[in-house]
Amino acid sequence: MRAVLAAPPPTLLVIAKAPVPGRVKTRLTPACTPEQAAALAEAALVDTLHTLATVPAGRRLLVLDGEPGRWLPPGWQVIAQSGGGLDARLAAAFGHAARLAPHAPALLVGMDTPQVSAATLAEPLSPARRAGADAWYGPASDGGFWALGLARPTEDLARRLLLGVPMSTPDTGRVLLDRLGAAGLAVRRLPEATDVDTVEDARLVAAQAPHSRFAARLRSFRAAPEVAG
Template sequence: MIAKSPVPGRVKTRLTPPCTPEQAAALAEAALADTLATLDRVPAGRRLLVLEGEAGPWLPPGWQVVRQSEGGLDERLAAAFAHAAGTAPDTPALLVGMDTPQIGGALLAEPLSPARRTGVDAWYGPAADGGFWALGLARPTAELARRLLLGLPMSTPETGQALLDRLAANGLTVGHLPVLTDVDTIRDARHVAAEAPGSRFAACLRLIGAAPEMTR
């Protein structure tokens, strides 16, 4: 998982306004906790949190924290795969972000199970805004990660298609995960909370939803 520490003014800035920086950070922390809890339920040999900032009480036990590398998001994603490949060669790796707290354990565990992995080289989770929320590689290497990710245009409506094009150009058979909504705007936040009403994220949004600025 790649994430930022939920520090006011540094995370979920597109939620402000209508949220205050503190409210946006609270929503980010809830999303982070929800995603970590889900990933805890997915069978895995190791769990890495590639983190910008410092870990907090939201981090469950059993996770290895790795500091994010310098550079753009493309470079940081490539470095995360390189680290995973270096610590466990020839082992599949799935990278997800902290913006989709609605993911459930079955959504990941079923397509990534040994029975379903046969013949699949990569897994791609498309985001509704044209980006992607997950990328998995059956046999990750630092070189492959660089070919797939370095120079990839990030945070555009064409990001996901550009990644799919690179996966195809590298001859990889892709398994597709469901389309999910990333939490970027308050509209996204309300949509995601409605999809996962029992989540920490939804509870946090309900808690701050009565504030006057949140009624817009």
């Protein structure tokens, strides 16, 4: 009797900047001070890391620009982001994941998704639901994407999909979806989410995740009307 091989658990990646004032969430200023913007970024990142820590996975990689701090929860391996634009850094992250776990799917999430639940990722990545999927795509409301997964990641495939995709534009997601389709990949869509780029985004995300660290941090800024709303 031929042995049935178990599906390998996925590799989860979070790409992030260290939450340093003046380097993160600069579009939240001047409504927020640089220190407040960094505090919100830290809360969003920690929420994201804690949520993904409850999703079944073989490895959890934080792909970080900067140095980890006391905010880093246990269970995450930190790797430095590569050089180049965001498209190159995303491709390199998938390449790193593929080298560490060659046969495992890999899913990458941005740092500011405190509203995303573990079930949103755990269910589509489960062995029972994974069959037939070549990629997972999480659209963002601003036209970008908050998550990208590849069932059989390689750095070559990631480079073909991502290099040259214009990042942080209203067309980012459309261009990436076109690339996925042109590569013949069967794409499973994840729910749409809002990235935290503006104070209005922050208020919306806090309302969607009222018990998150992010929402609590935003409420702590209530003394500044332009922030709390």
